[in-house]
Amino acid sequence: MHPITDALPATLCYLDGEYTALRDAKISVLDRGFIFGDGIYEVVPVYDGQPFCFEEHMARLDRSLAELQIANPLSLAQWREIVARLTAPGGNAPQSVYFQLTRGVAPRDHSMVRGLRPTVFVMVNPLPPVADAIRARGVACVTAADFRWQKAHIKSTSLLGAVLARQISVEAGATETIMFRDEWLSEASSSNVWIVKDGTLIGPPKDNLVLTGIRYGLLERLCEEHGVPFALRRISREEVFAADELLISSATKEVLPVVSLDGKTIGNGHPGPIYKSLYAAYQQAKQRNAQKQGAPA
Numbered sequence: 001m002h003p004i005t006d007a008l009p010a011t012l013c014y015l016d017g018e019y020t021a022l023r024d025a026k027i028s029v030l031d032r033g034f035i036f037g038d039g040i041y042e043v044v045p046v047y048d049g050q051p052f053c054f055e056e057h058m059a060r061l062d063r064s065l066a067e068l069q070i071a072n073p074l075s076l077a078q079w080r081e082i083v084a085r086l087t088a089p090g091g092n093a094p095q096s097v098y099f100q101l102t103r104g105v106a107p108r109d110h111s112m113v114r115g116l117r118p119t120v121f122v123m124v125n126p127l128p129p130v131a132d133a134i135r136a137r138g139v140a141c142v143t144a145a146d147f148r149w150q151k152a153h154i155k156s157t158s159l160l161g162a163v164l165a166r167q168i169s170v171e172a173g174a175t176e177t178i179m180f181r182d183e184w185l186s187e188a189s190s191s192n193v194w195i196v197k198d199g200t201l202i203g204p205p206k207d208n209l210v211l212t213g214i215r216y217g218l219l220e221r222l223c224e225e226h227g228v229p230f231a232l233r234r235i236s237r238e239e240v241f242a243a244d245e246l247l248i249s250s251a252t253k254e255v256l257p258v259v260s261l262d263g264k265t266i267g268n269g270h271p272g273p274i275y276k277s278l279y280a281a282y283q284q285a286k287q288r289n290a291q292k293q294g295a296p297a
Helices: 032-036 052-069 074-092 132-137 160-170 214-225 238-239 273-290
Strands: 014-015 018-021 039-047 094-104 117-124 139-145 177-180 185-187 194-195 200-203 230-232 245-250 252-259
Touching: 014 074, 018 185, 018 214, 032 094, 039 052, 039 074, 039 273, 052 074, 052 200, 052 214, 074 117, 132 252, 139 160, 139 245, 160 177, 185 194, 185 238, 194 214, 194 238, 200 214, 214 230, 214 245, 214 252, 214 273, 245 273, 252 273
Parallel strands: 139 177, 139 252, 200 230
Antiparallel strands: 014 018, 014 117, 039 094, 094 117, 177 185, 194 200, 194 245, 245 252
């Protein structure tokens, strides 16, 4: 056994209608998620015991399922019930809930087999915050060509491209790999990417080449609330390196300042005012969500 597999947690997970210890959960080797990566996933952050932007995450889950022609087997209320049961032992500590649905189990055949029962798996992980010291100084990233497929808008479990892209930054000692398609910004290996120029937050357009993160809508709302101009359009490599600020966002990173890219300084080399404003607004949004759901803020 490997030390990592030896240390698999005994926390509760959900698999096909049953709750069991995560280390004991098993699927068939003929599950199409295992054989083909024929499935989708979602990751929902939970703060103060309440899922954050839950409806938006579930709407994206529905969109991804529709792209794969898989019917959602559970209602929104049933998904909420699973989340509540799995996160309850964690109390008010930050957690992330991972959802995965595959087409199900069938003999190996590339065609989409109809009438299968989807495999449904849900687990919970701790969500450690980014350290204050890291936020205060910002992070370094590297660039790479976006060599992934043309349907990046599907939150697919077929993540080999993202794994290979992330490994580029791991081996460079960087936080993320920011990718370009034909010299136009797309996204990072597991984050969306934003630039700030002349006080405006700018992101790539919503299309099939970008997995539109839930923070797309959230950051647009926060910009509107705080008087920050917001725009979506194609962004060139030159604009990225010439940006006043460069940000990455995801469920786990929230919003994070990038101060160095390929060893080159971005802006003045320090987290900028738009980042600071949006990060503060993000924390306020988390508090409002907890209060709205009746949890202690």
